[in-house]
Amino acid sequence: MSFDNDELRDEYPDGTVRLRNPNIELMDQDILYHLALGSGSHDLVEMFGDVKFVCMGGTPKRMEQFAYTIMAEIGHKLPCGTTLQDISHFSYRYSMYKVGPVLSISHGMGIPSVGILLHEVIKLMYHAKVRDPVFFRIGTCGGIGYEGGTVVISDEAVDGALRNVLELTVLGKIVQRPAKLDRRLVRELKALADPEDPYDTVTGKTMCTYDFYEGQGRLDGAFCDFTETDKMEYLESIHKAGVVNIEMESLSFAALTHHAGIKAAVVCVTVLDRLKGDQVLAPKEVLDEWQQRPTKLVCRYIKRYLQVKGKISLDGHGSIAVKSPRRFKLVQQESETYD
Ligand SMILES: O=P(O)(O)O[C@@H]1C[C@H](O)[C@@H](CO)O1
Numbered sequence: 001m002s003f004d005n006d007e008l009r010d011e012y013p014d015g016t017v018r019l020r021n022p023n024i025e026l027m028d029q030d031i032l033y034h035l036a037l038g039s040g041s042h043d044l045v046e047m048f049g050d051v052k053f054v055c056m057g058g059t060p061k062r063m064e065q066f067a068y069t070i071m072a073e074i075g076h077k078l079p080c081g082t083t084l085q086d087i088s089h090f091s092y093r094y095s096m097y098k099v100g101p102v103l104s105i106s107h108g109m110g111i112p113s114v115g116i117l118l119h120e121v122i123k124l125m126y127h128a129k130v131r132d133p134v135f136f137r138i139g140t141c142g143g144i145g146y147e148g149g150t151v152v153i154s155d156e157a158v159d160g161a162l163r164n165v166l167e168l169t170v171l172g173k174i175v176q177r178p179a180k181l182d183r184r185l186v187r188e189l190k191a192l193a194d195p196e197d198p199y200d201t202v203t204g205k206t207m208c209t210y211d212f213y214e215g216q217g218r219l220d221g222a223f224c225d226f227t228e229t230d231k232m233e234y235l236e237s238i239h240k241a242g243v244v245n246i247e248m249e250s251l252s253f254a255a256l257t258h259h260a261g262i263k264a265a266v267v268c269v270t271v272l273d274r275l276k277g278d279q280v281l282a283p284k285e286v287l288d289e290w291q292q293r294p295t296k297l298v299c300r301y302i303k304r305y306l307q308v309k310g311k312i313s314l315d316g317h318g319s320i321a322v323k324s325p326r327r328f329k330l331v332q333q334e335s336e337t338y339d
């Protein structure tokens with residue numbers, strides 16, 4: 001296991017999520033302001049103690065749909081006559097749905113929005129005494145050399161200058177956090193791509209920017225100080241460096257989950273090939289179908305985990321069998337991160 005934050009694992013071998021913040025346990029209560037939840041006002045262990053998977057994506061609609069999809073996939077039943085409730089409705093910020101061991105939460109757009117949410121969800125995992133949760137981001141992105149509709153599993157997140165770190169200004173000083181993702185989880189997810197899927201599923205480096213327009217080299221924003229030639233030179237250079245897609249949250253997602261010792265993956269669908277244009281031209285119905293593709297892969301992972309866990313719960317090794325159409329693999333449930 002090459003876990004950069006091994007101290008966390010050694011100190012808390014039961015898998016509960018620990019915070020790298022001594023202040024929290026000294027507080028009478030912790031208000032998770034943007035989730036409309038609190039450790040004093042809610043029984044967080046009772047409400048969330050059984051969570052195993054936390055799935056996030058940009059929009060409330062996508063994450064509500066994801067919640068209904070995973071509910072059907074894992075056969076979770078709601079009490080008669082009830083529907084899923086948005087647990088964070090009264091925050092008017094994020095939406096959160098719970099389906100058995102799965103949380104489905106919208107994160108809004110960009111690093112600041114997903115960063116605030118991650119602080120609060122990681123604290124939620126801590127207060128609820130959740131063990132070894134796995135986090136997924138289910139998103140959309142621009143492909144670099146990939147047609148719209150391609151599913152991309154990120155094996156690394158980099159910023160606009162190809163640096164594999166999230167940079168934050170804390171007390172006026174620049175702090176860098178490594179943006180590492182779990183290698184084994186990438187392989188497990190890739191193995192769940194079905195050759196029968198009518199689209200490609202690829203792995204590669206994901207560039208994460210602070211802006212959709214100038215930050216991603218688009219010519220069609222309200223402002224643009226570079227030429228088409230400059231743009232193409234840049235996109236070709238990042239393509240050469242192994243970047244397969246661009247989006248706006250993976251850097252924070254990878255860095256904050258890694259800092260908390262939480263296993264995480266980013267799975268996005270491309271909505272266009274940026275080597276061919278800037279505007280998202282696909283019709284809405286097509287975009288809606290494309291957005292379900294990362295969902296399908298993550299659902300397969302969760303379903304497989306839950307089925308296998310049911311069957312092998314007595315083996316004590318915490319292993320998960322991943323069936324690809326051609327083969328079965330027994331995969332140890334450990335984390336591996338890129339150095
Ligand atoms: O998860 P989503 O679809 O929101 O991810 C990407 C990155 C930005 O949040 C947004 C830009 O259109 O889409």
Ligand SMILES: O=c1cc[nH]c(=O)[nH]1
Nearest residue numbers: 140141142246247248
């Ligand atoms: O080009 C794109 C498409 C979706 N999301 C992004 O951040 N960029």
